[in-house]
Amino acid sequence: MTAPQANKPKTNEPKTNEPMQNEPKTNEPITTEVCVVGGGPGGRALALALTRLGRRVVLLEQRAGGARAFRGESLSPDGVRLLAGLGVLERVREHAHEVHRLEIADGGARVLDVRFDAFPYAYRRPVELAQPVLLAALAEAADEHGGCTVLEPASAVGLLADGPMIRGVRAKTPGGIVEIRAQATVGADGRYSSVRRLSGLERGARRTPLERDVVWMKLPFPAAWDRRAYRVRISSGRHGLFLPSTDGTVRVGLNIPKGSLRELRSAGLNALHDRLVELAPELAQEAAEGVTSWSDTTLLDIFTTDVRRWSAPGVVLIGDAAHTLSPILGQGVNHALADAAALAPLLAGALATPRGGRPAALAEAVHAFQREREAAVRRSRGLQLRQERMFTLASPPAAALRRTVYRALNASPALQRKVLAPAYFPGQVPAPAAAPARTEQRT
Template sequence: MPAGDTPDTGVLETDVCVVGGGPAGLALALGLVRRGVRTTVLERSTGGQRELRGESLSPDSVRLLDRFGVLERLRADALTVHRLEVADAGRPVLSIDFARFPYAYRHPMEIPQPRLLAELTTAAAREPGFRLLPGRTATGLWREAGRVVGVRAAGPGGPLRVRAALTAVAEGRFGRLREEAGLPATVRPLRRDVLWLRLPRPAAWTEPAYRIRIHRDRHALVLPDANGSTVRVGFSLPKRGLRALRAAGITTLHERLRELVPELADRPEALPGDWSQTALLDIFTADVPVWHAPGAVLLGDAAHTLSPVLGQGVNHALGDAAVLAPLVAGALGDSRPGRARAVDAATAAYQRGRARAVADSHRLQCRQERVFTWSSRPAAAARRTVYRALQTSPRLRARVLEPAYFAAQRGERADRAHEEERT
């Protein structure tokens, strides 16, 4: 059945049912159908429009898109990011050219998420066995004899049950199926939230870059949009601090902008006129000790919700899909009565293969979060010293920055070196 077709009410049979048509779910579906696995994706939204739209892709994720076979078709809509720049107390303390790193894929990219989702869908729809059901919401898990055997869904055409050998839950950080699968998360709110807004790119910013501006315990992250003409600005706020900021009035936000990123405040007419032009992101992490249950598996934000620092959400979603797809395809290729055990062994192997990378990103994010909140004069001076050391020391840059942007490529290079030593 072509992508977008919706069956009548009843029972639909598939090999894998993916709940959530974001980067994790669609990348997994693409990896599965290319291996001959029938895959059905349930996505509650329509037309690729979703609430959160992570657009920043690390060099490792750019490499994965190339391996998925979709990178070349996305290049026309992508923006290549050349530098990482940090200014503290109005003074530049770090400026790193991504071209200086010794990897095949060196530059991050900005790709609008609707465009990324559309290309993953198009690529999957070229393969037999792919089915996308937009406007369908999974209302609960379908169990038999204590095992998840699919989902119950609602949407166009009425109720539907989808039977599958594996149910992959990729419905994001607020989904309910994670709890229903008996895989609870420990949610840890961080000490801040982020207020996002979009503004015109200053004409002086001719080179696409990630720009971080810090002043004592306040900071702003400025990301270039793929269109090249606008930027996304994320302001740090104390946890639950938006109410106080709004009570002070929109001009207080303008003042915060002039304090941290004065280049963006040169055009008063472009500044937000009311709070509807902003969006608040509640910052928390979710620790899920086990990502799999009999007949079910979590991936993406459902398995590990990270903070937006260093833009790791989409990157880990793609990484999860790349590891999970071949394991599941191999297990489903076993037609013996023990196939269910093989599927569960595959999902356990997937978590073992991904847990360290996710934990490393979490630790890196927590360290960076703490550095951003240093507010005393001695602490702020120490922070500037650290950034200047990163600027001057290639060894320190490799130790601190490569795990954020090149973890997978770095790991593969280390594995190759180890193999060469053994032989």
Template sequence: MTIRTEVCVVGGGPGGRALALALVRLGRRVVLLEQRAGGGRAFRGESVSPDGVRLLAGLDVLERVRGHTHEVHRLEIADGGSRVLDVRFESFPYAYRLPVELAQPVLLSALTRAADERGGCTVLEPASAIGLLVDAGAVRGVRAKTADGTEEIRADVTVGADGRYSSVRRLAGLDHSAERTPLERDVIWLKLPFPAAWDRRAYRVRISAGRHGLFLPSTDGTLRVGLNIPKGGLRELRSGDIGQLHARLAELAPELEREAAEAILGWSDTHLLDIFTTDVRRWSAPGVVLIGDAAHTLSPILGQGVNHALADAVALAPLLAGALEAPRSGRQAALGAAVAAFQQDREPAVRRSRGLQLRQERMFSLAAAPAAALRRTVYRVLNASPALQRRVLAPAYFPGQRPGPAATPARTEQRT
């Protein structure tokens, strides 16, 4: 069976579904492939930056999810048992100031419903791209494995929104331009009951010498914990019993010792995330373009993955829509110019976020006493200067915003 469309989007995560919605809002026809029925994934980012909130508002999706979000007001870093940084997001001079936590299934469902209401988007799920259709040196769509067998989706342009291990990137030969950089650590993710004494409106980072952990509120009322371990260090950690993990957590957050002992009974209660960044030099080839983690894998620091995927989608959609208006004889050239403009537009923002993340990674890993003391001094200087906070954090949290009055009073409160 052959399906003909204008845009084939491979990958039904936030970036892929946001792109499909943005395109149908512009009157274009889309086929979206999602490999997992229901979009199930082992690890999902839930943190949406203030700029991500702005983008959802622009897609008319924010109102759909308001009752399922949880606002975050502060970013707190404690080092060696003492608080060294306390950032108040409300103090930043932008329209959208507060990050939110938003369960990814809720976000994906809202994006899908919004696209369905517009019409023009066909979702094949479960479906995976097993090959690209190539004609005269350009990609003309994908060969997909679906529940009903193999189908061909013929499209003017194919978008790889299929994540950090992108099949589209590999099939299009763009892996050759990708530089993967493993970081010095991996992260063990787990969930704990939220401690009664903690502020649910705060992101927390705890540092002890060269170890650190992320502590994030979840919309389901639990606490998400990302505990760093040396790269490849899971085998050594698991050589003992689960008590070794409890002890590692207690070193950073002793007040969570009881919760950890009661909630984490075995390694099956945890999930390992391999941490690396991928810098893809070329985000496109004739007839195909990459977005999100497929084009630029980032680390979990500052929760940038979902937000850059949304920004990619919003930036790419009007460029593709405009190119698809070109006469058939000049359409491939117009699409080539559009995807080149897309990378030129988005690459600087991604580079800034990656640079900030890598600097934070290096700061967190300082273990020697003099270096750790210097790190604490740096954070205290940052804490004392709102202007410096804006300069350092604005590229991560507010890259698409200019200073201005706050948007309408925030109502992004989680239902209880």
């Protein structure tokens, strides 16, 4: 790929903070208002939101053609609302699979059955949406608005610094090194964020490993199951997530003790099948057909990351780069979209000030962004950690207490709203009881 050309460098240009050894040729620099590093849902949504507000963006995507590793497909009702606000919901509607209920079974008995339509919000139903479809829709919408240049494959290898102020990114591309000079740089590059590390914000990060890892796989969908349901199956201290996928399969997240994959693999593939069947006996045939080698599985290391400061002069983090969450209740994509929706108007406003992008205006914008978003992230993290502890209770008295708690939750719609609304409906206010669900499929 040949890097886009730009104007000749000005005098007194910023310097890079991490020079490379034996690096390829350096191309003409690119000048923009915002450089977004990372082409996942958060980065793509932010680029779209900024172009809708008239700002110029350069987006770096590390993987050519959006060929990304296994990622979550679950969008909460609030995530659906955010897509509607970005103007892309209609683009993806025919590819989305609505979910109507959440079911938890413990010890072979159903203890919780949540009906999403019972919640008093305009957008009530979660959807499953393949991430390539979502990313393509966000990219197409941004392209139609104009103002967004995408470099792919391109990875950030350094930041441009002018004293304490970050003024852009040095990116490695197949055509050589490109400097993207920007008034604001956004790290949307995930749980192992390069921008977080390069900017020094990693020093304020606290990583908390959870007690489990997750082995992900896809299986044929059993004929007897309701395709409109999320399922959690618990057996003593073991549990698994069973999520309908848009391709007609069921995505399975099997939780195993932290670091125990090698032990599980040494026991053979039948040991994996046995664990699946222990949680969901009706999946015996599907497990045998769907997982014929370990290459049919993917391991996700489960941890949370709490970054004390999401920003430094000229740079800000969003999504997993700022606050890595666990896969419980499918919060990662939704918080990335919410971050993009919150940051875009603040950043656009700061860039629109006289002598746009002044450090003081940008600093106030990113500080306001963190103030607005960190409470919601904290609530989701707390709920996830409580659920993680509940799922892993193994002793008979503790498991009996867990079943009692879930049955109490099942019996009380008011308690369901109190517990689940912060996860599924954080940005919505109750709608009139008679209002129809806004996510209803047109079928």
